[in-house]
Amino acid sequence: MRSIHFTRAASILAGLVAVCGVGIGAAYRKDIAAARARVASGSLLASTRCGTIEYAIAGDGPAILVVHGAGGGYDQGLDLGAPLAKEGIRLIAVSRFGYLRSPLPEDASPAAQADAYACLLDALGIERVAILGASAGAPSAMQFALRHPARCRALVLLVPAAYAPRAGGAPSVHPVSEHSPRGMGPLFDAALNSDFVFWLATRVSRSAVESALLGTPPEVVKRAEPEEQARVSAVIEHILPISQRRVGLTNDARVVSSLQRCDLERIGVPTLAISLADDLYGTYDGARYTADHVPGARFIGYPTGGHLAVGHQREITEAIAAFLR
Numbered sequence: 001m002r003s004i005h006f007t008r009a010a011s012i013l014a015g016l017v018a019v020c021g022v023g024i025g026a027a028y029r030k031d032i033a034a035a036r037a038r039v040a041s042g043s044l045l046a047s048t049r050c051g052t053i054e055y056a057i058a059g060d061g062p063a064i065l066v067v068h069g070a071g072g073g074y075d076q077g078l079d080l081g082a083p084l085a086k087e088g089i090r091l092i093a094v095s096r097f098g099y100l101r102s103p104l105p106e107d108a109s110p111a112a113q114a115d116a117y118a119c120l121l122d123a124l125g126i127e128r129v130a131i132l133g134a135s136a137g138a139p140s141a142m143q144f145a146l147r148h149p150a151r152c153r154a155l156v157l158l159v160p161a162a163y164a165p166r167a168g169g170a171p172s173v174h175p176v177s178e179h180s181p182r183g184m185g186p187l188f189d190a191a192l193n194s195d196f197v198f199w200l201a202t203r204v205s206r207s208a209v210e211s212a213l214l215g216t217p218p219e220v221v222k223r224a225e226p227e228e229q230a231r232v233s234a235v236i237e238h239i240l241p242i243s244q245r246r247v248g249l250t251n252d253a254r255v256v257s258s259l260q261r262c263d264l265e266r267i268g269v270p271t272l273a274i275s276l277a278d279d280l281y282g283t284y285d286g287a288r289y290t291a292d293h294v295p296g297a298r299f300i301g302y303p304t305g306g307h308l309a310v311g312h313q314r315e316i317t318e319a320i321a322a323f324l325r
Contacts, residue, residue: 024200032195035240039100043074050112050119054095054102059085062153062324063126065117065144066093069135069159070252071213071239073100079238080134080158083317089324092129094120096137098248108251114143118151130154130324135283135307136161136252139259142290145267155294156320157273159215159307162286163261192249198242209236215281216306224310232308259286264293271297272323274316276305283307298323 043056056074064084066077077093085091097113098104105112117140121129130153133141138160145155192198202209207218214235221232239245271294275287284301291299300319305312 028196028199031199032241035195035237036244038238039073039075039241039244042078043095043101045101046120046123048116048119048123050116051105052101052103053116053120053123054100055120055124056091056093058082058091058093059089061088061090062130063090063092063128064130064132064156064324065121066091067117067131067133067137067141068093068096068099069137069161070249070256071242071245072096072134072137073245073248075100075238076235079234081132083313084321084324087317087321089321092120092124092126096140096248098251099245102248104247104251110139110143110255111147113140114147117144118148121151127151128153130156132156132158132320133160134158135281136256138162139255139262142262142264142267145269145271146263149268152269154324155267155269155271156323157271157287157290158316158320159275159279159281159283159309160273160287160290161256161259161281161283162273162290163259164285164289165261166285192242193246195241195243199240202236206236210306211280213239214306214308215279216308216310217278217280217304220278220304220306220310228310228313231313232310235308264290265295267294267297270323272300272320273297274300274309274319276302276307276309276312278304279307281307 043054046053046055054074056078058078064081066081068076068080073095074093078091081091081093094117095102097108128151131141131144138157141155141157145152210216210218210221210232221229271291273287273291275284277284288299288301291297302312309316
């Protein structure tokens, strides 16, 4: 079945290449070279007792460890946290297991990843931080609060991949395939394994990428202010090179597809959970359920905005900054 899917994807791709014309190769080579140069120059490597960990630091003030979602890396963490840095918060953006230059260990569970965060703090000489877990970064962020409470000042969960009870044992978070336009599923499977296919998909079917990969309704993006539309475009562009994130994406798919309820009642740090009802990945219920069961936690929900919280960047930043203060 998988070979059939890739055969269909190849046929779709061939058609797209024919439509796009002869200049496509040069444009792709330029863009992928810029993407590779970008991720190669903005980070540092820490040698820790948990192994090599890639990270970057930006801003000054109280520290927050920013944990990226699927398809990310330290660069996504910096993008996500940039508005907080302007609010006087110091960002420590990490590449999770399998992303960019952080290798995938034999044990790549959320618990092991949480322990790696503590190892990174040891290497940096930092005693205590707040932690922000976005999307697929939420499971390890919650484990950090549980496993290293003395190191965790506060927990922020943004559109989190978090457990919520569902009828019939349905997954807590919806898979990408649910949002692929009819007939495009094989192409998106291929895009997650190829820089070129992903790049091409973003050029010829941007709205499909917004829904299938970013979990955000395209109509929400179309109605957004130019500044927000530019932010969505930057998120898409910064997934490249996807080849350097593929191992992490595969691990995330394994973790997120089998989310288990963690001991929420034992999380003893101030906790803020934020999600949007039209998030196509279905994080709203998990965020609300988590806030309902973590003692003293606060939940902020919005009716629209999708997984990227389009239209709510400023108010979310203000809410997180106020919470951390």
